Amino acid sequence: MGAWSSKAKPPLPEARPWSDLPPELAGLVLCRLPFLDRVRFGSVCRHWRHAVRQQTPALPPAFPWIISFNGLTYRSIQDGQVRRLSRPSKSTACWGFSENWLLLARPWHGHDPKNYNFLENPLSGAVIPLPGQLDPDMSVNGFAELACIHKFIVCPNNVIVATTISCPLVACCRPGMSSWSTSLHAGSESYYEDIAFYNGGIYAITTRGDLFKHEVSVDNGNGEAAVSSAKQVIKGNETVVVVSRFLVVSSCGNKLLMVNHEKCHGVQEGYVFKVFEADVEMARWSQVASLGDQVLFLSRKCSKAIPASTHDDEYFRGDKIYFLDRALQGPKKCRSQSGLTSSGLYDLRDNTYHPILSDNLHVGDVTSWFFPHK
Template sequence: MAAWSDLTVDVLGHITSFLPVPDHYRFGAVCKNWRSISKQKRHPPAPQLPWLVLEDDKETRNRKFYSLSEAKHYSLDIPELHGRYICGSSHGWLFAVDLNITGILINPFTRECYELPPFPDFSEYTYTNVTTLYDCEPWTFEEMQTIIVWKAILSHDPKERSDFTAMILFGEKNKPAFWRPGDSSWTVIHGLDYSMDDILYFKENFYVVGANSLLSVVDFQCKPKLVEVGIEIPGEIGVQGGIQKYLIDFNGHMLLLERLGHLEENGKTITDGFIVIELKLEQNCYSIWNDINGYALFLGRNACMHVDTCRLPKCKKNGIYFTHQTEFVTPVEFGFYDLGVFDMTNKTTGTFYSVEVFFPQVDSPVWITPNPW
């Protein structure tokens, strides 16, 4: 029987394809040769469930992560994330905002990083405006950094394509704006005056859904603008009782998810369930889905994602995993911990994470698929 040190590169590479991310790193720590193999893109880790990006540890300043498949926490020293608020996740990269309200795009597992230009004008969030509007004390920088950018996603993995596009929703009405490497500033997209809930890159186009369930596509020709697609969803299906809308590319189908919930007396928003709607762009119509074909969905400030529970059986079949999204109009003293999983089969909502372990006051947990190569 051959010694481990004598195994060929092909055999070792095949072994790494069965390893989850933590074991992938342990494999690379054995010796220089194994480390070289672990970094090869042709030998990526095995398919895995998303991780949760949590807040900083107050003592060590390490960023905390939670592996859903292992039900285990990891604490990683990532200086670039110290004191930064996470407002987006896409292709294994994080968008993070610091106390000066400037942002970076970073892969937390490789530490590769892009400095982002200053965000577009957010004068509606001056101390005076917010304090007057919501009858509250003046905002601190810690609070300001959580409300400037609502969500951020990428068109492509920057490791795969250098001509990727970053898209954000920012400001009081979550206006869209985009940036590409080499640009000195963000370009704000105009055209519609209502508030936006989510963004999606789908079949070479960016789409935005409004709080009113109307879908729009970003037209980049000449002066970038939003153009309504025209699919109308009756209010009794997707608007009433909704607290947030999400868009997801589900194996080539565009899905709109309506998050239903209520506000309790203590100020906490509680999720009651979801409505899943397929938007058929070519037919200009929609249909309601009663299940998601055995998959699991992961929603939040991340680019929404799905996994096949046949390949990853440690998550709930037909389950919709969701995280809370910090609402700056909700009293901070009540916390924000509306995390859970909705079972589409029996229409019940359960937990996957203990609120006693994670009781955030500012930061929102964000899903990420580890991308360590």
């Protein structure tokens, strides 16, 4: 016992600060972190921030989030974990989303609504001020009537384009403009169900499947944007029973896709997704049998196509469609013990449905896809 105790204990290894983490190891850690954790990683110290800058070009894009309508919480489809975002003030109301922007408003109570409407990127803190109301005769609970905006898009040159609920109207503006430029297609008997920025123009799809194009121009003198009247480019098929239509630009940017959620007889689930490509020259829709490398994320407020090759994960495989807000027409396979869900996965290869986060999202949840980047 004495001989054993007389032996010198080996010295403990010298502790090294976390800031000395080699860049190659930092890269391995970053690749496995959710987007917000990547941001926090770079905030720890100067060395880790430098590692983030070095690794950013090689990092896989962040997974889309399912964001709640209040703009405060989101879920990851990978782990279902709920996380929170911050907003500039509790008095603001969130009326919509577009990719990585929140559409926010402050109560104006009949006063000048200038600067009361704005867009904010909750990750970078960037803010884009919006003009006042689209229609001065409309207001909702003391807020400027952003509630009537069905969908908005932030286009190149900071041109913001929006369409409203229950009418075929397109409006556009730029930061600093005093008012919206609007174009109401009086000749259409149905409203615009979705819009997309494609090939320099705004394309709008009606509930009947008619495709219209609006040109957007910017005055180089005063910087204000203007939207033209509608031009019909494709006539829809009124004989098809369609629950919802979506417009999505392909991941490579060279195709405009229409995705129909159709009621079909003689199939087990009763509803199928069909994808069509716009052939503007021939003025027709051509059905697409396969999406190839693309994964589509569909929701009423925001839809996007992402190349599957950018992610090495089971969630990103080509020919898949992730959808939200489809619970009222959703198939049985997208239901859980707690009831219907408002999210699901549709596989175009075999026309089958699969649940995602089935115990977290329920009928009545107003959600959208949010694509986290600064």
